[in-house]
Amino acid sequence: MSLLQNVSSPADLKGLSAPQVEALAQEIRDFLVESVSKTGGHLGPNLGVVELTLAMHRVFDSPHDTLVFDTGHQAYVHKLLTGRHDFSALKKQGGLSGYPSRAESEHDVVENSHASTSLSWAEGIAAARRLSGERDRHTVAVIGDGALTGGMAWEALNNIAVDKDLPLTIVVNDNERSYAPTIGGISHHLASLRATRRYEKVLDWGRETLTRTPVVGAAMYETLHGVKKGLKDIVAPQEGMFEDLGIKYLGPINGHDTPALEEALTLARDFGGPVIVHAITEKGRGYAPAASDIDGDQWHGIGKFNPETGLPFEVSGRIWTDEFNEEMVRLGAERPDLVAITAAMLIPVGLDGFAAAYPDRVFDVGIAEQHAVTMASGLAFAGMHPVVAVYATFLNRAFDQLLMDCALHKQGVTFVLDRAGITGSDGPSHNGMWDMTISSIVPGLQLAAPRDGEQVKQQLREAVDVDDAPTVVRFPKGDVGESITAQRQDGSLDVLLDVQGNPEVLIVGVGAMCSLALTAADKLVAQGHSTMVVDPRWVLPISDDLLRLASQAQHVVVIEDNLVTGGIGASLRSALQEDDQWQPVHTFGVPKRFLEHASRGQVLEEVGLTADVVSTTMLDRLGPTASGRSD
Template sequence: MMFPMSLLESIAGPRDLRALSRAQLEQLAEEIRAFLITNVSRTGGHLGPNLGVVELTMAIHRVFNSPYDPIIFDTGHQSYVHKILTGRADQFATLRQQGGLSGYPEPGESEHDWVANSHASTSLSWAEGMAKGYALRGEDRTVVAVIGDGALTGGMAWEALNNIAAEPELRLVIVVNDNGRSYTPTVGGLANHLAGLRTDRRYEETLSVIKRVVNKIPMFGRPMYGLMHGFKTGVKDVVAPQDLFSDLGIKYTGPIDGHDIAALTNRLEQARQFGSPVIVHCITQKGKGFRAAEEHEEDRFHAVGQINDVTGEPLSATLQATWTDAFAETMVQLGAKDPRIVALTAAMLHPTGLTRFAAAFPERTFDVGIAEQHAITSAAGLAKAGLHPVVAIYSTFLNRAFDQLLMDVALHRCGVTVVLDRAGVTGADGPSHNGMWDMTLTGIVPGLQLAAPRDQARLEETLSRAVTVDDAPTVVRFSKERLPDELPAVARRGDGLTAVDLLHQDPEARTLIVGYGQFAGLAVRVHDMLAAQGIPSTVADPIWALPISPELVSLADEFDHVVTIEDNLVAGGLGQRLRAELAASGVEVTMQHFGIPQEFLALGSRPQVLDRLGLTPKAIAQEVLRAVLAEAAPEQVHARHQG
C-alpha cells in the first residue's frame, strides 16, 4: 500500500482522520511522534505526556465532532496532539514563545479549544457544567473530558464525579488517561464483550426489566435480585478489578490499551452512543516512542527545555545554580539538624527541589498528588502534632489553597512554612503560571510572615528562622530564575522580623528605593542609573516583607520620595501596604510603585514580559527621574522668584 510522503501534511482538521485506514492511522501516529520530538526538543515544553496520548487523541477526534462536541484536556499540557490535528502543526516552531502557540489549550487560538485548562483537576467540573447547559438548551452535543497525568488526584475532580453520578441525563464522556501503574490492562474476549455490554442501552434496559419482574416475586424477589446484581458485580470485578468508577454509579469501560487505535475508537463510539456519563479508562505510556524519555526514570520527560532530539540531553548546561537548587540544599541541611522538619508537596517533588530531602529523609517526605488544599491542611495537622512542616509548591498553585492557608493554618496559628517556587513573572507557561498573586493574597492573612530573599544567604537565613524560631504561618517565595550573585548589605537596621538591609546608602539622598526579593538587584541597577544622572538614592531590602517592618517605616520617614519595586501585583501588593503603614504613622512622602498590573500577562519569556511591563532598570529609572525632577521644579521656580 502506497502512502503520501507525509500523512501529517494531509491532515487539515479532525475530519481528515476518518478517511484513513488502520495502517494509515498507525503511520500517522509515528509521524506525529517524530514531529513532537523534533519540534518540542527545539522549543521546550511538555514532551512526555503528549508522546503518550497520540493514538488516544487521534481516536477521540475520529469519534467526536470537534468543535461541536467540546473536548477539554486536563491538564491542558496534554493537548499538543490536539493542536496538531486541528490545523496548528505549522505553528509549532513558536510553541511557548511570545506571539506563538500556548503550551495549553487557548480559545483565542482555535475554535477547537474551549477551556484554557492549565491548572489540574478542573475538567470534570467544566464538562459537567457544559453538558448540563446543553441538556437544558435541548442540544445533542457530547462533552468530552480528557483527564489524566495525575489530575485525578485532585479533590475537585472527585467533587465533580460525585455530581456527575447523580445526573444520568448528561451526554458526557470522561476519558481517563492513565499513564501510571495503578491498573493492569484487562485482556481477552470476555472482557471486551462485557465492556461493550456495559455501554449498551439494551443492557441497561434489560437489567431494569429484570429488576421490576424479579422484585415482584413474593418473599424471594428482592433477595434474588440482590444476589443477581451481586453476581454481575462480582464477575465485573474479576475481569476489571479496579472498577472504582462503577461503584460511584457512573458507567465504566476499560481498561483499554491507549495505543490501540481500533480498540479506542470502538470503545469511544460505544460511549458516545450511550448518551449518559461514561468513563473510558485508557492505559498509556508516558514518553512513548522516544527511548530517552521512556528510560528517564524521574518523570519520562514530563517537561523539557531545549534538548537533543536523539539522545535527550540538554543542549545548554546550567552553569549557575537556581533558587530551587539553593532551597533543596538548605532543606537537607536543616532537616539533618532538626528531626521535627517534614516536607510536603503536591505532585512537585522534583520541580520544587524536594528530591534531595526525600532521598535523605524518605519517612519525613510526603507527596500528596495534585491536591494543594489537602497539602496545606495536612501540614496544619502535622504542626498540631508537634512537627514543623514545609510545603513546597509553585506560587501560582497557592491560589487553590488560600482558604486552607487562611482558615486551617493561620486561624489556628500553626507553624507551617509554605515555600513558593516560580514566584513572580515566569513567562513561557503563559498567563496562568505567573506567580504574581501570592503577596497580594497572603498579605491579608492575619499573623502571616512573608520573606522574599534576594540571594542564597538570605534564603538560608529566612528559611532557617521560619522552621526553628517562629511558630507561625510563614511564606518564603523566590523566582524560577538562576540564583543571583550574593548582594551584601552595607548596613542593617533592626533585627529578626524587623530587619532592613541597606544595599546602597547616600547621605545626600532624598529618594529611597525599596526592592523586594529578586527585584532587590533591579533596585540596585536603578540606583546606578539615577546616580549617573546626578540623582542620589538609598536602596533598601526588607528581609521580611510581611509584616511591614517599623524600621522600614522609620527609614522612609527620612526621605521625600519612596519607590517600591516588586515581582507581584501592584494592587494590594507590598508597596501599597507600605503606603498604608506610612499614612497610619503620619509619614508624608511621595511614592511610586512598580510591579505587575492587574491583568493576565500575554505569553512571552520573562525578559520579554518584564520589558512590556516597563520593569527594567532603564524604564524604572526614567519614571523615577521624571517624578524627582517634577517635585524639584516648583522649588526651583520659587528660588528664582526669591532671587
Template sequence: MRAEPCHLHVFLIATSEPRGRAAIVLADIRSPRDLKDLTPEQLARVSSEIRSFLVHSVSRTGGHLGPNLGVVELTLALHRVFDSPHDRILWDTGHQAYVHKLVTGRRDFSRLRAKDGLSGYPSRAESEHDVIENSHASTALSYADGLARAFHVRGVTDRAVVAVVGDGALTGGMAWEALNNIAAAKDRPVIIVINDNGRSYAPTVGALAQHLAVLRETGHDGLPRPSVFEGLGLHYIGPVDGHDIGATESALRAARDVGAPVVVHCLTKKGRGYRHAEDDTRDHFHGIGAIDAATGQAVGSGSSRTWTSVFAEEMVRIGASRPDVVVLTAAMLAPAGLDLFAGAHPDRVFDVGVAEQHAATCAAGLAAGGLHPVVAIYATFLNRAFDQVLMDVSLHRAGVTFVLDRAGVTGDDGPSHNGMWDMSLLQCVPGLRLAAPRDAVQLAAQLQEALSVSDAPTVVRFPKGRVGPEIAALERVGGLDVLARTVPARDGHDVLLVSVGAMARTCVDVADGLAVHGVGATVVDPRWVKPIDEALPRLSERHDLVVTVEDNVRAGGVGAAIAQALHDAGVAVPCLNFGIPADFLSAGGRDEVLKEIRLTPTALEREILRRLADRSRPDTATGTQPTGDALAASSIAS
C-alpha cells in the first residue's frame, strides 16, 4: 500500500532577492495565506529569519528552543499545503508549535510562558488556528481520530485533519491505541505527519526507534523497506527531508490526495541552524531558561542547588549501597535527575519511552522480581498512570517508590504542567505512603525512608526550582517536626499551622506575622502526609484552630484528609484548609501564581485573622458564638 515516493527537491538558499522583486521578510507574514505564493528563495529567507527570531527571543525568555528550530520548514510546508483553520492541524505535545504561532500572527514573544504572555504550547484562547492545547504527549492522534469521525458523521468532506506527532511521542501507548482505530477506517482520512528527529527529551528508545532508523536508510540508499504502518493498513510516504520545503510539500499534497489514512515520515534535526543546539547531546536545548545566545550558556542561574539536583545526588549515593535499587524514566532521563545515576550504574536504568502507565506496572514486575524500583517522573504525568499505581502496584503491595518532580505550582509551562493533583489522587490509594519534604535535608532523609518500605508503594514529591535553606526542627512529636512556636497574648488565640512540603517557609512566616497580632502559632511539618500521623489529632486538641497549607488542589488533598482524621478522632477543633483552587491555572512565575491564588504569607495571615475574628464575634441573629463546624464549613466554601 506504499504511495508513490516523492522526489526530493533541493532549494538554493539565495543571499539576496532577484532585482525587481520585493524582499519578503518575516514581518510580512501575518497569516498562513501570506506563505502561499512565496518563491523558494523567499521561503529560504523567511526560514532563516524565523530561526534568528527564535534564538533571539527564546534565549531571553526561556522555552522550548531545540524542538522549534527543527520544525521550521515542516511548519511552513504544512501551512502552504493546508488551509488552517479550515483544515485542522493538530500538534502533539505542542512544544514544537512556536513557528506555527509566528506564521499565524503571534509575534510578541517578549513574555513567552509568562503571565499575560504567549503560552508555551498551543492555546485556543490565543488563536483559532490552535485546535487543541495538549502538552502531554501521544494524544494528538486520538484527537485527530475523533475529529475525522465527527466530520464523517456530519458529511463534511472538504476539511483535512492533520496530526503532527514526534517519533518520541509514538513510544506512548495511547498513540498506538489511536493508530489501531485510524488504520481500520479507510473512509476517514487522517494525515499523520511523523516529525522524526530521533529524540524526545532524549534519544528515542525501543523497537520503534530501531524500526524508524531502518526506514531512514531509505532516504540514503533508495532501497524501499516495508514499514510497520503499512502492516497496519496505512499508506506510507517517505522518508522525506523535513528541511526541504519542496519535498515536504510534495509529500503532503500526495497525502492529501490519497483520501485514506496516511503517514508522512519527515526527517528533521532538533536544534537545526543553531550550532549549540545541534551539537547538544544531552538535550539541554530542548527546554531552556535564559541563555547567552552567542555562547549557549545559561545566564543568571546562580549557584543554589535545585530540588532535582538534590535528588540526583542522593540517588547516586543510594545506588552505591543498594544494588537492588533500579530506576525508570519515561523518556526524561536528565530532566528527571537520573543522568548521574545512569553514569554510575548504567545497567540499572530503564528508559521506557513516553509510557508512564507501562513504567508503573513494569516497576511492579521489577519489585516482584526482588528489586526496588524508583520511578522518577513529573508530578503532572503521574495522572496518566493512576490506574496502574492503584491496581498494579498498590493492590500487589509492591515496594515501588515514585519520585514526583515539579510538584505543585510550576508556573511558566501553564495549566497542563502544574503538578497540583497528585496528593489528591493518591489519598485514596490503599497502603500508599506519601512524603512531602520541606528542604534538601528532608528530601534525602525521606527518600531513604521510602526505599526502606518493601511491602507498599511510596511517593516522594518536591517542587520545581531551587531548594531553599534548611528549616531545622525544634523537636519531633510523634512523626511530626515542630518548626516554630510562638506564645499567644493573654486571652489570645492559639493556632496549629500544618505545613505541607515546600510550604514550610511560608507557614513559618505566617506564624511570625500572627505573633505581631497576639495570635500564638505552632508550625508542624507532618513529613509523611499519608497516612496522617496519629499524633496530629492529639496535638490539634491543644489549639483553637487548625490551619493546613499545601501546594496541591484543596479538593481531596492533605487538608481534607487531616480534617477527616480530626473528625474521626472526635476532635472538635475547626480546621481551615488552604491550597490550590480546583481550576486550571494560567501561566506565570511560581511566585506570581502563588500570589494570585493567595498562597502567600501576607494573604494567609490576613485570612486566618479574619476567620478568628469571625469566630470571636457573636452571631448577629442568635447572639451565640459560631461553632467549630460552622467555621470548618465556611473554609470549604471559600
C-alpha cells in the first residue's frame, strides 16, 4: 500500500521519517497529475505547495489549529492530507469542490475563493481564540505573493503588526505568480528578499542546537535561554517593509525543503506573536509542462489533458473572451485615448492582445479591484477612456468605488465583465450572478448584455463612446454560439421574433439568454400563443422603447442569468408600474441563494433556466388559447 493511501488525517504524517515524507511528496504530485488530467482543475498552484502543505500539517495540528488558505485554489494537497482521496468528480456535481469547503471537512474554514482575505480571517480567528483562553490553539494564514498585492491584505497586516502577542503564523507562498507573473512594488520587494540567504543562518543555528541537546521539536526551543529568549533572538531578524511594520520575519525559505520548512514553522509557532514565514516555491513543480508555463495561465487552471504529453484533450472553440480581445485591439488602433486595466488577470480576461499591441496603455494593478476602479476614474478625468476588464464576480469587490468614485463623478469608464451569469464548476463564489443587481442601483450607469459575438464587438464600441457615465458590457463563460440575426429594429431594440399586431406574450431575452428565449417562444407559438421576442441590447436603464412594447403585451417574460431579486425583470416591472402599467411580468433568473458547484448546464437546469421550464411554466400560466389549445 502506498504512503498516500495510509494518510487519512494529518495525524498520520507525524511519525513519518524524512525519506518517507519525500516519497509521499512525489506520490502526491503523481496523484495530482493523474487525477486532474481526467477532471481538469487547478494543477499548477497545487504542484507548487506539496512540501509546504506537508510541513504545515506536520508542525501544526489541524483542526485544533486552524489553517486558512487565501483564494483556496492551492488546497488540493490539504484535501488529500485530510482524508479526501476521491478526486474522480473534482469540481463536478456531487464531487469535491475545487476550493476549501466546510461541508466536506472540519479542516476547511474559509470557502470564499476571492483573494486577499486570509489575513483578516486569521486575525479574527486568532483574536477570538485568545479571548476565549484557548492559547494552545494556533492560527496559520497561507497567502500567495499575488494575493499580497490586494489592499485588504495590507489593511490586515497594519492591524496584525500592533498585536504583538497574537498567536498567528503568516506563510507567504511566493512563486512570483498568481494567474500571471506578479508585478508591482510588492513583487520587487519579495524579489529582493529572494536574493538573500538569511534563512540559512537561522536554520544552521537550529541544527547546531539539535546536536547539543537531546530535547527535540518545540520542547527543544523552550529549553533555550530562559524558555523563549532563544526563539525571540533568532526570529527577530526582519526585512524591509516587514521590519517597518514591526512583524517578525523568517526567510526566505526553500519551499521544497521540508525539513527547513518544518524548522522555520516550528520557530514561528513557538514565538508567541505574529511571524511571517516567507517560502519560495515553484508553481507547477515536478511536472515539466506546468513548471515551464512562463505566463502562469495555462496550467493555473487546466481542462482535461494527456498526462504524458501535457496536451489538452478538449480543444475549446471560439469563446466570448476572444471577441472582446480582438475588438479591443482594433479599437486601440482607432482610439489613442483608450487604455485598459486588469487586476492580475491579463490573459483570462482577454487583454493580452491589447497589451501586445499597446504595452504602454495597459495597467496591471495586481489583485486590487478597488484601486483599479478609482484609478480608472482618475484616468478618465485626465482625458483617457479606461476599460476595466474583470470577472463579473469580482465587480462586487469594488462596488463602493464604482458608485462613489466613478458614477458620482460621471466618469466615462467602461467595465467589461467576463464570466457573467452562471459559471458552474468553480462554485458559489465564482458565479457572476450579482452584477446586474448591483449595477441597477448605480445612478447613470448603462449596462449592455450582448447576445452573441457580433454584439460583443458592437456594444463594446457603443460603450467606449460614452464619456460622461460608467458603462458595463457583460458576457458569459465558454464558447460563443452562432450569431442571432434580428428580424428588425424597433428603436433601440432588436426584434428577434416578430408578430402581427400586439403580442399576447413579449419575451425579453437578456444577453446570452436570447437563444433560450427563442426556443421557449417556439413552444408557445406552437400552442397558439402570439409571442414576440426582443433583445433590449442595453438593459440598464430600462429604455422607453422596451416600456412601450411591454405595455402593449398581455404578458411580459424576462429571462436573465442574474439574480431575480433586483434584476432586469424586477427593474422592468417597477418601471411599468411607475407608468401605471400593471400587466404581469414573469421573471426567470437565478434565485437568491448560493449555488453548489456543478457544470454550467446542470446549474442552469437546477434553477429553471431552460427552454422547457420557461415554456411549461408559461403555458400553465397562460391557460388555453382562443382555439381551445393549451399545454
